[in-house]
Amino acid sequence: MTAVLAASVLLLTAGCSSDGGGPPGAAPSPSASPTAAGSSPAAEKTPPAKGTVEVVRTVAEGLDTPWGLAPLPEGGLLVASRDRATITLVDTDSGRKTELGEVPGVSAAGEGGLLGIALSPDYASDHMVYAYFTSASDNRVVRMLYDADRPAGDQLGAPDTVFRGIPKGMIHNGGRIAFGPDRMLYVGTGESGQQGLSQDKGSLGGKILRLTPEGEPAAGNPFPDSPVYSYGHRNVQGLAWDAGQRLFAAEFGQNTWDELNAIVPGGNYGWPEAEGRAGDAKYRDPVAQWSTDDASPSGVAYAEGSMWLAGLRGQRLWRVPLRGTAASAAPQAFLEGDHGRLRTVVAAGGDKLWVTTSNTDGRGTPKKGDDRILELKVS
Numbered sequence: 001m002t003a004v005l006a007a008s009v010l011l012l013t014a015g016c017s018s019d020g021g022g023p024p025g026a027a028p029s030p031s032a033s034p035t036a037a038g039s040s041p042a043a044e045k046t047p048p049a050k051g052t053v054e055v056v057r058t059v060a061e062g063l064d065t066p067w068g069l070a071p072l073p074e075g076g077l078l079v080a081s082r083d084r085a086t087i088t089l090v091d092t093d094s095g096r097k098t099e100l101g102e103v104p105g106v107s108a109a110g111e112g113g114l115l116g117i118a119l120s121p122d123y124a125s126d127h128m129v130y131a132y133f134t135s136a137s138d139n140r141v142v143r144m145l146y147d148a149d150r151p152a153g154d155q156l157g158a159p160d161t162v163f164r165g166i167p168k169g170m171i172h173n174g175g176r177i178a179f180g181p182d183r184m185l186y187v188g189t190g191e192s193g194q195q196g197l198s199q200d201k202g203s204l205g206g207k208i209l210r211l212t213p214e215g216e217p218a219a220g221n222p223f224p225d226s227p228v229y230s231y232g233h234r235n236v237q238g239l240a241w242d243a244g245q246r247l248f249a250a251e252f253g254q255n256t257w258d259e260l261n262a263i264v265p266g267g268n269y270g271w272p273e274a275e276g277r278a279g280d281a282k283y284r285d286p287v288a289q290w291s292t293d294d295a296s297p298s299g300v301a302y303a304e305g306s307m308w309l310a311g312l313r314g315q316r317l318w319r320v321p322l323r324g325t326a327a328s329a330a331p332q333a334f335l336e337g338d339h340g341r342l343r344t345v346v347a348a349g350g351d352k353l354w355v356t357t358s359n360t361d362g363r364g365t366p367k368k369g370d371d372r373i374l375e376l377k378v379s
Helices: none
Strands: 053-060 066-071 077-081 086-090 097-102 114-119 128-134 139-145 160-166 177-179 185-188 207-211 228-231 236-241 247-251 257-262 288-291 297-303 306-311 317-323 332-334 342-347 352-357 373-378
Touching (some): 053 077, 066 342, 066 352, 086 114, 128 177, 160 185, 257 297, 306 352
Parallel strands (some): 066 114, 236 297
Antiparallel strands (some): 053 373, 086 097, 114 128, 177 185, 247 257, 306 342, 317 332
């Protein structure tokens, strides 16, 4: 493997990396824009060039197509099932699973279905859970009241549509959602297989969107009256902020390069004109890139000074140590082939991560107990 700005890898086998295979502190005020990726970092300790990963335990098993994962402040994890369109509460001590309910209106097909979930920035008072899903006509974001006092299976209120009209397809539906340090809702979308949408700033496809919790374009967005925050993306399924409140995103490549990108407002990330490093001032080059066989990254999380990416086709966890928005050393792979496809990675506090496997998604080879949530200790 050859390092190119942090571990570019020679292409071994061409193929769509859409989902790992071919098609089929106090928060700033709500109107404040987050720290841009290009900002000068404060004095930050650079992590060691080499890290470690230890699988501490299996938190839960027997999950069906897990996709979104959201830790609850009161304890436990919410897990979204892509194909069953359900949200389940996992007790992180016992592994017990309690189905909260099914999200109505989900049309699961191909890479579409119930995808990312996130908690309202005011969850402690409003108990709202946000979800991104594929409907019969589009991809959309809804929010639902979670009432733990209701009977199991009936703990989700009716979905209130917050944002709609994101292009859908059998592939490249994006789907990751997250509230940023600015309390705004960030949404990663895909170009649904229509490459031209990514460079069209009037389209919602192939973008990162920045919205208010009510679904309106957030103040301070780079394009007037538009939800678009960055563009030129192929399929964004990972969003995470570092300790300096800078946004990073995981990007599926096509035939050559998958990417980890540092996101700046209004940035053009090149697709379909560029895949991986373009060396062209018109486009933002990735922080790191990989062969599509070695990554196909979906979830991304920040811990211990590094970004951690979950690889689907690559069946491994990648560590990218950071100095500001640059990789401070070559990416390092862990868990290669040990647990199959890895979909989502979430910071669990300190040096811990939660990671989900994705072997029941139609592209993996499920083993007894799949799919699982693993707890990792990292450095």
